[in-house]
Amino acid sequence: MRRVWFAVLALVYLEHLELSMKVGTAPICAYGQAGCHILSLADFFDRVIQQSSRMHGISSDLHSEFEQYFFPSKNSIGKRKCHTYGILTPDDKENAQRLGREELTEVILRLLEAWGDPLSQLYWSMSQDQNQDFNHYSSNKALEISDMVHELRDGVEKMAEKMKLLGVLGNTVSYISPESLVPSSALSFYKQGEFNSLDHHDLLYCFRRDSNKVKNYLQILKCTTLPGLDC
Amino acid sequence: MGRRGGGGLVMRSDGVLCEMWIGLSQGPGVAATAPLGPHFTDCISRDQVTFQCWWNPGDFHNLSAPGAVRVFYLKKDSPTSDWKECPEYIHSNRECYFDANHTSIWITYCMQLRSQNNVTYPNDKCFTVENIVRPDPPVSLNWTLLNISPSGLSYDVMVNWESPPSADVRGGWMRLEYQIQYRERNATSWEALEMQKQTQQTIYGLHTGKEYEVHIHCRMPAFKHFGEFSESIFIQVTKVPNKESTLTLMLVLVFGVVGFLIVIMLVVISQQHRLMMILFPPVPAPKIKGIDPELLKKGKLDELNFILSGGGMGGLPAYAPDFYQDEPWVEFIEVDADADAGEKEDNQSSDTQRLLALPQPVSHHMNKGCSNAISFPDDDSGRASCYDPDLPDQDTLMLMGTLLPGQPEDEEASFDVTERAPAPERSERLLVQTQTGGPQTWVNTDFYAQVSNVMPSGGVVLSPGQQLRIQENTSATEVETQKKGKEPDGSKDTEEKKQKELQFQLLVVDPERSGYTTESNTQQTSTPPSSPIPGEGYQSILPQPAEAKPAATAEDNQSPYILPDSPQSQFFAPVADYTVVQEVDSQHSLLLNPPPRQSPPPCLPQHPLKALPAMPIGYITPDMLGNLSP
Numbered sequence: 081m082r083r084v085w086f087a088v089l090a091l092v093y094l095e096h097l098e099l100s101m102k103v104g105t106a107p108i109c110a111y112g113q114a115g116c117h118i119l120s121l122a123d124f125f126d127r128v129i130q131q132s133s134r135m136h137g138i139s140s141d142l143h144s145e146f147e148q149y150f151f152p153s154k155n156s157i158g159k160r161k162c163h164t165y166g167i168l169t170p171d172d173k174e175n176a177q178r179l180g181r182e183e184l185t186e187v188i189l190r191l192l193e194a195w196g197d198p199l200s201q202l203y204w205s206m207s208q209d210q211n212q213d214f215n216h217y218s219s220n221k222a223l224e225i226s227d228m229v230h231e232l233r234d235g236v237e238k239m240a241e242k243m244k245l246l247g248v249l250g251n252t253v254s255y256i257s258p259e260s261l262v263p264s265s266a267l268s269f270y271k272q273g274e275f276n277s278l279d280h281h282d283l284l285y286c287f288r289r290d291s292n293k294v295k296n297y298l299q300i301l302k303c304t305t306l307p308g309l310d311c
Numbered sequence: 312m313g314r315r316g317g318g319g320l321v322m323r324s325d326g327v328l329c330e331m332w333i334g335l336s337q338g339p340g341v342a343a344t345a346p347l348g349p350h351f352t353d354c355i356s357r358d359q360v361t362f363q364c365w366w367n368p369g370d371f372h373n374l375s376a377p378g379a380v381r382v383f384y385l386k387k388d389s390p391t392s393d394w395k396e397c398p399e400y401i402h403s404n405r406e407c408y409f410d411a412n413h414t415s416i417w418i419t420y421c422m423q424l425r426s427q428n429n430v431t432y433p434n435d436k437c438f439t440v441e442n443i444v445r446p447d448p449p450v451s452l453n454w455t456l457l458n459i460s461p462s463g464l465s466y467d468v469m470v471n472w473e474s475p476p477s478a479d480v481r482g483g484w485m486r487l488e489y490q491i492q493y494r495e496r497n498a499t500s501w502e503a504l505e506m507q508k509q510t511q512q513t514i515y516g517l518h519t520g521k522e523y524e525v526h527i528h529c530r531m532p533a534f535k536h537f538g539e540f541s542e543s544i545f546i547q548v549t550k551v552p553n554k555e556s557t558l559t560l561m562l563v564l565v566f567g568v569v570g571f572l573i574v575i576m577l578v579v580i581s582q583q584h585r586l587m588m589i590l591f592p593p594v595p596a597p598k599i600k601g602i603d604p605e606l607l608k609k610g611k612l613d614e615l616n617f618i619l620s621g622g623g624m625g626g627l628p629a630y631a632p633d634f635y636q637d638e639p640w641v642e643f644i645e646v647d648a649d650a651d652a653g654e655k656e657d658n659q660s661s662d663t664q665r666l667l668a669l670p671q672p673v674s675h676h677m678n679k680g681c682s683n684a685i686s687f688p689d690d691d692s693g694r695a696s697c698y699d700p701d702l703p704d705q706d707t708l709m710l711m712g713t714l715l716p717g718q719p720e721d722e723e724a725s726f727d728v729t730e731r732a733p734a735p736e737r738s739e740r741l742l743v744q745t746q747t748g749g750p751q752t753w754v755n756t757d758f759y760a761q762v763s764n765v766m767p768s769g770g771v772v773l774s775p776g777q778q779l780r781i782q783e784n785t786s787a788t789e790v791e792t793q794k795k796g797k798e799p800d801g802s803k804d805t806e807e808k809k810q811k812e813l814q815f816q817l818l819v820v821d822p823e824r825s826g827y828t829t830e831s832n833t834q835q836t837s838t839p840p841s842s843p844i845p846g847e848g849y850q851s852i853l854p855q856p857a858e859a860k861p862a863a864t865a866e867d868n869q870s871p872y873i874l875p876d877s878p879q880s881q882f883f884a885p886v887a888d889y890t891v892v893q894e895v896d897s898q899h900s901l902l903l904n905p906p907p908r909q910s911p912p913p914c915l916p917q918h919p920l921k922a923l924p925a926m927p928i929g930y931i932t933p934d935m936l937g938n939l940s941p
Contacts, residue, residue, distance in 0.1 A: 172411065307481075
């Protein structure tokens with residue numbers, strides 16, 4: 081009986097989740113309501129790719145600044161795993177291009193979802209630790225990328241909706257949260273004892289890499305969906 | 312710093328062993344005692360799909376043989392990965408090539424050199440492939456001329472290229488940003504333009520005649536390494552021969568000059584009258600009221616005489632036809648109807664005498680001293696502004712007196728006019744009279760002279776009046792002096808009238824000279840040097856003392872004026888050098904005695920005045936009022 085109840089509740093919850101997510105992610109301007117500027121899919125892609133480029137650029141800057149400040153003598157390679165190791169990503173061009181649009185979109189969304197919290201915590205941590213000059217001057221970058229990752233995630237979702245509407249994207253894209261694939265507390269993944277600059281470094285390295293992945297995947301998605309002048 | 316890089320193991324606080332890679336930095340010029348072993352020189356990926364690594368045997372030349380050194384790599388894509396040997400050797404290059412199957416992006420690779428005996432040489436090289444990407448240079452670099460500046464000295468150029476074929480931009484796998492660099496042929500440093508995501512760029516401001524070298528390279532955005540430079544292209548634009556430009560310049564010049572001339576012509580034509588006025592000011596012709604101006608022209612003297620002498624109509628009609636309707640400001644010479652012809656024949660007497668009404672039976676009022684007579688509504692008033700020695704009747708005299716407030720009505724008193732019966736009642740004259748015998752010079756201080764001082768003896772010292780002095784003072788003083796010598800004047804006058812020649816003595820204190828000179832020609836009248844007032848040109852007016860009534864002869868100079876009779880013009884100049892406002896007529900013109908420095912009045916042909924001309928009674932039209940300086 082309890083199991084049944086539990087299952088029913090779970091189902092209801094999931095449905096609710098799904099519904100809410102659907103409602104929450106319902107595109108605002110997809111149907112061209114009054115007062116809303118209709119974006120074409122190309123516009124969506126341009127915006128999203130632009131955003132991801134910027135995000136990657138800032139994260140690169142932040143990472144290199146970090147390295148220069150703390151490890152001025154040599155570029156160090158991050159040794160630790162990144163907390164997104166559970167998300168399977170295509171690691172070369174062939175695989176990425178062979179992957180369908182739906183999977184690619186899904187990967188993108190997962191990656192973006194996985195980085196929302198850690199970046200916010202990174203910013204919080206950096207702003208707390210004002211003793212370091214680096215933190216003082218670079219925490220705004222952390223804030224920026226933290227915001228961007230959230231925006232980008234929303235943007236990609238909207239774009240996926242639009243693609244579905246246009247029929248270029250199948251309906252198999254799932255909205256399952258990647259939390260199952262990612263440690264619940266991403267930050268603790270990086271944290272060894274006190275969360276300090278070293279941990280920051282690993283996190284930054286990982287995010288830099290993942291933002292590059294997102295950027296590349298989005299580019300491939302665009303060029304396979306809308307081959308055109310920009311590709 | 313010449314320290315070698317090396318790996319090391321570091322224990323973190325949580326007990327995990329980490330490999331810390333300290334840099335492989337080889338500083339310049341440090342004497343490394345230890346020989347340099349084999350090491351990797353570089354690892355590069357061109358297309359983010361494959362990559363290569365090159366190594367160098369270092370100082371160990373025995374290791375340069377192929378196969379002496381082996382390459383191993385570790386791909387950290389799983390925790391259980393291990394070292395593998397290079398998938399493809401290119402020994403000629405000492406290169407290890409990783410093809411697409413062995414290349415993964417975003418995964419750390421570590422490269423290692425080992426000897427034949429599995430002795431690991433230090434200095435591993437670790438990287439991720441996206442970080443070692445150096446794209447190939449763009450291809451098909453070309454340029455087109457955009458424009459040339461009007462001066463022909465500089466021009467703009469558009470440079471076009473294409474992305475390198477090895478980089479899969481089409482598929483979206485790589486994005487590139489480009490950088491153009493250019494320099495002059497002989498320069499040493501390159502000028503870099505800003506990064507460009509498009510495959511074209513404009514270069515501005517190149518100079519004609521110079522040769523430029525341009526090349527380009529690219530990189531992935533947000534990554535560090537640029538690829539190699541492309542082959543240089545050369546840009547040169549030679550100066551276009553200036554034939555067209557000189558021709559246009561000539562045309563422009565010609566048109567400009569022509570236009571300028573046209574404008575000048577227009578100006579001249581439109582302002583013709585004014586220019587003519589400026590360049591050739593009109594000489595006022597005599598205008599006599601009632602007489603056709605045609606008659607006044609040259610060669611018509613007979614007719615003029617006829618008319619003036621009465622003609623067949625008994626002189627000028629009472630109401631003369633108005634020949635000057637369009638010139639309302641015209642001044643007329645008043646011609647008295649009953650003027651007899653005797654005046655003209657009377658050439659012996661000087662004009663000044665006539666003007667001053669010295670004893671000549673001048674009966675008509677043709678006043679040669681007047682070029683312009685004020686034309687009052689009634690005929691009589693014309694005389695007021697001129698010397699008018701002939702005031703035959705008292706009415707006119709009174710009129711004149713009223714018109715000339717400062718002027719003593721007694722001008723007749725100074726005149727030897729026999730009919731001046733009522734003269735004695737007038738106040739003494741304050742006229743300046745010229746010596747008749749002398750040169751025909753007379754002073755244009757007929758009605759006004761500024762009193763500069765009053766002598767203790769009672770005389771009034773007049774100043775020649777460089778500027779328009781205070782007329783009130785003058786007139787006041789004149790009135791005063793008038794009153795003084797009122798009574799005795801009568802006797803004086805009568806005596807004077809007898810005299811033909813009036814000799815006067817002028818006490819002129821030359822302002823330039825310190826002293827004063829007395830000028831007297833013939834008999835000296837009693838002109839005691841009244842008071843040598845130094846430093847001032849003046850005319851000392853002998854008082855008309857009631858008490859001092861010497862013999863009549865001594866009273867020659869009844870006129871309180873002492874006049875210079877010397878022909879020296881410089882006395883005259885200061886004496887009469889002022890203009891007196893006499894009246895403002897109905898048209899709001901000022902009736903003046905203009906400074907005689909103006910053009911000599913044309914109606915004094917017999918009087919070649921050396922100094923001042925006869926007093927041309929001038930006036931100022933309202934539009935010249937502005938020029939009048941007080």
